[in-house]
Amino acid sequence: MHKLNINKVAMNILTKKSKWATINIIGIAIAFASVLFVSAYTIKELSFDNFHSKADQIYRINIDEPGRVGFMENIDDVNSASLHSYYTESLLDNFPEVKNMTYLSHTFNLNLKVNEEIHSLENSFYTDHTFFELFDFKLLKGNRSTALNNPYEIILSKTAAIQYFGDIDIIGKEVKVKGEFDSNNGQTFTVTGIFDEFPDNSHMAPDVLLSINFEESNNSIGYPYTYLHFENETNPNHFIKSLNKYWKKNVAEGELAPTFQLINIRDIHLQSHKKDELGTNGNMNTLWVLIFGAVIILLIAMINYYNLNSVQLHSDLNNLKIKIINGASLINLSSSQLKKSALQIIASILIGTIITLHFDYFIDFQISISKHIILFLYVAIGFIIGFGILGLLPLITNNITANLSQKKEEGSKKFVISLIGQFVLSIAALTLTIVIHKQITFTKDFHPGKNKETIIAIKNFPYAAIQNFDLLKENVLKHPEINYFSATMMPPGMSGEFEYSFEMEGIEKKTENRITINSVDQDFFKLFEIQPLAGNLNLQKGSNFAWESSAIIPYEEISNKRLAELEPIHHSFKEQYILNETALKKLGFKNPQDVIGKQFKFNFRASNFFKRGEIVAVIKDLHYADMFSHETAEVIGLKQIFNGTYLAKFNPKNKAEALNKLNEEWNKLFPNYPMKYDFLNDIYAKLYRNQYNEMRTLTLFAILSILLSIMGMYALSSYSIQHKTKEIGIRKANGASSIEIMREIIGEYSIWVALAFVIACPIAYYAASDWLESFAYKINLSWWIFALSGVIAILIAIITVSWQTWNAARKDPVYALKNE
Template sequence: MIKNYFKIAFRTLLNHKAFSFINIIGLAIGMTAFFLIFLYIKFELSYDSFHSKADRIYRVVSDIKTPTETINANCPSWAVASHAKQEFPEIESFVRVSNARLLVRKGNIKFQEENSLFADSSFFQVFDFKLLKGNPQTALKEKFSIILSQTAAKKYFGDTNPVGQTLSLTDRNLNAVVTGLMQDIPENSQIKADVLLSMPTLTNEFNKGLDDQWGNYGNRTYLLLRPGTEPKVLEAKFPAFLERRNGKEMKQSQMYPTLFLEPLREVYLYSTRDGSKTGNITNVYIFIIVAVFILLIACFNFVNLTTARSAERAKEVGIRKVVGAARLQLAKQFIGESIIICLIAFAVSILFSSLLLPLFNQLSGKVISRHIFSHLLYPFLLFLIAISIGILAGIYPALILSSFQPIVVLKGRFTTGTKGLLMRKGLVIIQFTVSIALIISTIIVYNQMNYMRSQDLGFNKDHKLIIDTDGDSSKSAFKQAITSLAGVTSTAMAGSVPGGGNAGAYSQIENVKGDMQVANLDLYFVDFDYIPQYKLKILAGRAFSRDFQTDTSQAMIVNEAAMKMFGYTLPKQIIGKKFDQWGRKGVIVGVVKDFHFRSLQEVIKPLSIRIEPNFCNLVSININSKNIPSTIAAIENKWKELMPNRPFSYYFLDDFFDKQYRSEDRFGRLFLNFAVFAIFISCLGLLGLASYSTTQRTKEIGIRKVMGASVPNILNLLSKEFLKLVTLAFFVAAPIAWYFMHKWLQNFAYHTTINWWVFVAAGFCALAIALATISFQAIKAALANPVKSLRTE
């Protein structure tokens, strides 16, 4: 019996190749989209899950309250971890990691290691990063101990064992001993590094006394709590701990930190701390919804397409019933055919997924999976989903087809009920509701990206080449040497550029009441050429000038946001007011118009700007666009002449600044691709319903043509019903899309408005797509010879 079912199923598929192809491709595309989104979601949710102690690891963060604001920091002060470990038995261990940018050399091989960290010796005890060679207990214990990833080790030592070898660090040629070789850190880790340098190198050599500094922030701290420890109970003990250890300094500085514990597994997707928002749980939820709806659309298509063919198989069912087939047997046969189609679609979707995975990795900006069988459970789940779709999606047409009355269908008077027609129309409405909502959402996402890129940033970022000298002693000479090069129009030096990190500084500024008000201000260190080169607009006072000798030590410029923070309403009111910042005292000499020195996702914060040559390591070079390669080559020659021990590298400021929106760009591209998938599958469903409708109305169309109806008349007759369904879907989709995209836009401090034309454009787009889909079947029916459809009457 089962063998017979298979024979009938395959014969049916082969006898209706076009129908079978559309049905299988629709299901395959739906399952492919679902599977790829599933891989993406699983990857996003898997961050840091590979650590065996992940449920006991917590990141320490701080809310620092000042008289002016509350700073939400993603770290505690340097002294917190070691002192808390001494005081609280609930803490089994701790790890601090701090970003490093190291010049590493081995003979003539030299790299500026951007992806490197200082780390405590407990790094491999708390985390499950795999150390392939070396002792995990002692590898980071001594000063100038260095651990390399497999990728980094290959650069310096090829395939030889690096442990015990020596590398030179910084331009001071400090010798570091390689004490370990670690496996490359997985992609789904927040902590990423190719080079680890022991923490004592930083705290006992580069910055002595750092372990006891309570007002210095800049390290990420992780605590491993003992089993059974309740983090909220430990959190409640921190205020008294800070008061005992640092109460006097807190009162003097008027900065009062509160410590919190964030579960390691939640940091990536849920934390909103400055510098930590790399993932986005909202986007994950959005993709879950999209995946489910695409799969549902594919299922709806199956029902519509199969039902559209029910009239063609009515006589087959009638004959089978006459010769003794029971309704249950017929239902099994049709459900079996449904499962076979789904299994074929499953095989095709596996092929599609395998072919599209590299492109999907590229679109998502990360390697979510090397190949689709990296986790065998995932394809097996897709297999189970295919079987379930086959059963669930096949039940309705199986019941309808097996319920036909043989005497009716064999006389050629088969018609379907109103309920079935309403259900099919409802499915089309649901499909196009999802599709139109995705079209609207895609337009809004791209509008937001364009809005951010077209905003007046308040500074000039065009044709700027940025080179990091890393504090090399020849940096000033290098700047002077390249100023006269052909193609170089101006140069400047600073500690920060827009879009890059900048320091936060404990400051006291004279406010509108005449009091010295405490605040934590963002701080830019610049030289005299920075403000004119970036075309920052001076609203009051003046820019820094070499004509004023005191500008190098006693002058500060603030932005509008800082001016308002201290109670002033007009820029000129703050000119001449006193400041005290990091040991420097003086007066404010100018106010610059607010500019976006951070991402447009953040509001412009109060900023202070000072002349400080020792901290100006970034050289900004304005170049003309006529012969960029030769200009860069000339700059590189000067670099090699003056700083031969450092590798030459650069980036363009506009590219660097735009990187801030890379995650939104990827989100938009993924959204667009899945919207196209959904629309395509919906069109297949519409094609199925149009096919069904024209089959049902074949004789009506023939009579109308005999009576003189033209092709446009027939096209209008068959199209208007479906266009009504798409229009109804639009009115359902529009408010849903507006609600969710309005919430999504709230993630941006500066965002576009949702204009009415977005909905009009999406509606016309959906109607055009639907009309193009329907027209194919309608024109085919309108051009058919009426004699063929009427000859049985």
């Protein structure tokens, strides 16, 4: 008699109680999708480089503070992921705790010749035979233990092999690898391996690896990423202290020892954000924002589910009492409730799964149910058990069987705390979303360059491009579609950290006085539409390549001889220097006009290179790099040989045509080196990729949390108004107007939301302040941000409640009293 027919339960859910069931199903579906997606993304982010069997003992060594040691003076980067092999070549001999080590060094401007076809190598690195001794990457073809044993061996990814050869069965084949300075046809390399694509949870993902004997390379491989494999009992903290002491002890008088850091390979992706990282790493802040959003969604869905089940319980109280009188036990009622809950939860899981598959629009991560089947089952089972128990709580806590004659509290007042809790979470999420939106908008206007979508940066070009910059610029500017063509030392998003001592008129000469050097082309400031704070930016052309390549020679006798030969064509050149605001303050000046015309000179190791010249202008800080670190004090000169990035600005109406013309001119001069460029807006978007992900996902979660809160408020207000039908009828019969009744009910809900706003403000302020902490330049947390969130929440509450209140208030009081 008391057994429940599952079909009847389903029909009951879909018909009689469809409003409550729909709200429950939508809420649980959204929560399931959020929890599943965030769990999968978090597991993936935390799993980076865990697949290496030696991961516990593998560390990358980073440079923290640069040294000035011998020939290394002034050429180290601060806080860099890569460092010169000069510092690590003796590690195995001097530190027995280092069991093994390997390098990964960027190649630059290499061409690969296969069957007379020339390819420009992208994403390729030099390494040595120890690479596969440390790392567990899989080889599809070839022998891991011998693949890179000898110099001039090459292994390729499966994708690269198919791209260059059309096949992966190429072991033993020979290819020519030619650098731009090779006078012959290049070096012959032998293919010794094909590796599978590196896992997507690897912080490194090269396409080509070339072997090189680092000991015989005479430090010519530049700045590699250096990985150390320690003995099992090694304490990394003790090692790095010993290494830093070693360098302090072994530097000569007047030299400065560098300082180093270690980071475990598994921590690189989420915790390392240094210069020259192998890729754009993730961020723990992003994970916390995602988890914060998913938890809010889950809590609101749980509150709604509990409240709506309580509402249904009170609505069905008379029916339940009849069942109990007829012999139904709490177990019978609980079984019926569990079956109802199970149907709703299963339907929610199916809908939530579909929703999850579309979350990749908001963050660059595609979930696959087949790949994440175990996680899917865990989350699904957790939801079935958790929401199943939650659905039983109203039945158990109200103790229906023991309180048949007791009149239960009606209306929505018993749900006030949970309703306030929902809106506290929603308002906090909404406030943090507004803060992130404002900060991201701030980044767009913070960096130089109007119409960033019309400016491109060209980098990683051959040395021949530096030699022929003047010719390239002349040819490019013949096309009216291209407004400006200029150059600078560093690519957008990066700052120079090369410091030199200097001499300046009016400043006491001290060797410890050092300042960062930057270099630009004369049209750099015009391209970015930068106006001076003082002085003039109508700059003369700087020194040319021929003069600079002679002046940079550190041997004065040779340099002077060559410069004397160039004097007739270069005698009119005058050195010009520009200061940024931070440099002005560092030098002790307040008024920019006070430094104009003063003499300045860098004490460069090649004494002829930087001539004494005038400070011709002071500019505002460029903010050319990121917003995570403070602006560097810079003195900007005009040195063509230093400029490693070219910039072009197009006419917005002819952007595509301008790009084609630029490509044509580039290929005429450098046919073997394709032009590699990025639009300025894309560069900065990539720089703030994690923050954009946080903005998009938290916006989504804020919208979803508000939607769930609206549904919860709608259901509770419906229930409340239904139980106030008699009260409304009596008041109308006594002369109360519909507006007065509406004002009272809406006012009640508005007070609850206002209270939620008061509670949410300090929570939101703390969360927003913590999120902004990583920025050196950030927005102010203005009062209106919090006020806006509160106004939005109260308006939502008013709109949600108003329609139902109006419908109830305008009914004939006779009808209301009759139905009661």
